[in-house]
Amino acid sequence: MSVDAISSRTNEQRALISRKAAELFARKGYAATSMNEIAEASHLSKPGLYHHFKDKAEVLFHIADGHVSRLADIVTGVEALGLAPERRLPELIEVFMLEYAEAQNEHRVLTEDVRFLDADAQACVVEKERTVVRVFADAVAAARPDLDGTQLPKVLTMFLFGMLNWMFTWFQPNGHLTHDDLAPIATQLFLHGIFGVEVQRRPVALR
Structure with a gap:
């Protein structure tokens, strides 16, 4: 087996472990999940798991x-x-909403469990979060140039993230609405308020 093939297989295995661990962390919490449970969910022996990751952190x-x-x-x-x-x-x-649709468990972990990482690891994650916030804040400022020189673009951005980041606490993706349905609602609500939300009527299937 070539080096590239081995590397690809290793990456695939690490990705599988991460998905299974994210499911466990999202359901049980990081602190309550053991490496044994991660190994079992990943269909690996415990030594096999430790071959890919040195510890739960x-x-x-x-x-x-x-x-x-x-x-x-x-x-x-x-x-x-x-x-x-x-x-x-x-x-x-x-x-953003489309990415959340594919990574609800990972997003819950990012939102709730980063506090369990050591300071250096937290700093690495937070620095990338700041990039995300900065891009959104710049977009808000561009949409409202009259707010230039105030703190409001950053404040409004954090309000927006407050709306988006906690969807996983109440949204049921197997219900009547999908992330595709909610994306324009979130946009309209943020930009125009509750009176700017347009009602989309679904066509009634004819028998």
Whole structure:
């Protein structure tokens, strides 16, 4: 087996372990989850798990850093498109929501469990979070240039994250609404308030 093939297989195994661990951390909490449970969920022996990760904290860092790195790449990618101010913020909200749809467990871990990491690991994750916040704050400021020189773009950005980041506490993705449905609602609510939310009527299937 070639070096590239071995490396690819190792990355795939680490990704699988991370997904299974994120499910456990999201359901049980980081502190209540053991390496034995992660190994069992990943269909590995405990020595096999330790071959990929030296301890539970490294698993946690791999999940949190991987998720926030993807978010940072996504938002800086939108920023690089050079969209007009009225399009940039809606696009950021939409791509953010779509990423959340695919990584609800990872997002819960990022939101709730980073505090268990050591100071250096936390700093690494927080620095990438700051990149995400900065891109959103710049988009808010571009949409409202009259707020230039005030703290309001950052404050409004944190209000927006408060709305988006805690969806996992109440949203049921197997219900009547999907993340695709909620993305324009979140955009309209943030930009125009409750009276700006448009009601989308679903077509009734004919029998």
